[in-house]
Amino acid sequence: MREESTKRSRGIAGxxxxxxxxxxxxxxxxxxxxxxxxxxxxxxxxxxRLKSAANDVSGVMQRARILAAKNNATYxxxxxxxxxxxxxxxxxxxxxxxxxxxxxVVFGPTITPAAGAPTGSxxxxxxxxxxxxxSTTNYDNATTLAFSPxxxxxxxVSATCSTPAAGYFVYYLNDARPGYTAxxxxxxxxxxxxxxxxWNGVSWD
Numbered sequence: 153m154r155e156e157s158t159k160r161s162r163g164i165a166g167x168x169x170x171x172x173x174x175x176x177x178x179x180x181x182x183x184x185x186x187x188x189x190x191x192x193x194x195x196x197x198x199x200x201r202l203k204s205a206a207n208d209v210s211g212v213m214q215r216a217r218i219l220a221a222k223n224n225a226t227y228x229x230x231x232x233x234x235x236x237x238x239x240x241x242x243x244x245x246x247x248x249x250x251x252x253x254x255x256x257v258v259f260g261p262t263i264t265p266a267a268g269a270p271t272g273s274x275x276x277x278x279x280x281x282x283x284x285x286x287s288t289t290n291y292d293n294a295t296t297l298a299f300s301p302x303x304x305x306x307x308x309v310s311a312t313c314s315t316p317a318a319g320y321f322v323y324y325l326n327d328a329r330p331g332y333t334a335x336x337x338x339x340x341x342x343x344x345x346x347x348x349x350x351w352n353g354v355s356w357d
Contacts, residue, residue, distance in 0.1 A: 198334065202334055205263045206336040208240070217299045230248050234258075269292040279292075291321045
């Protein structure tokens with residue numbers, strides 16, 4: 153009776169737990185799945201950060217529009233660096249820089265204003281085209297955006313803000329990521345409305 157009980161106990165003890173081989177297989181599968189999922193999670197995180205920066209720029213533009221109409225003045229949008237960080241601001245004195253007291257937003261360390269519109273070649277997306285607007289003159293980062301005392305957007309050139317604008321505005325942001333550069337766009341219609349988009353690798357979304 154005692155011997156039978158001892159054999160049963162040994163049998164149960166021998167069948168419990170995992171072998172080293174099983175643990176190695178489980179760890180290998182987990183690492184494989186993590187390797188597949190990590191780039192996707194990083195891309196989502198990067199896109200959220202870039203979209204947030206574009207939304208911040210859109211907010212600064214709307215702030216400039218409201219303040220220009222409220223104060224019966226012309227206010228611009230400026231991009232500059234402060235203490236090594238890229239910023240965008242409401243340029244209340246139109247000196248093309250962000251000074252003390254001017255409303256501003258600070259970009260993340262990898263996000264910068266683009267030099268101009270993308271060309272559609274060399275890994276760059278195609279420039280954004282606003283559906284329903286047939287204007288032949290469109291503006292990008294190479295032109296200073298300002299808002300008139302009526303709250304309308306204009307291309308601020310030679311201290312002049314002429315409205316209505318000849319076309320719509322698209323201001324681009326770059327996000328330097330490992331191996332490539334991502335793009336975002338902030339669109340300003342001729343009526344002053346804004347929207348933000350991200351290049352998803354195929355189209356503006």
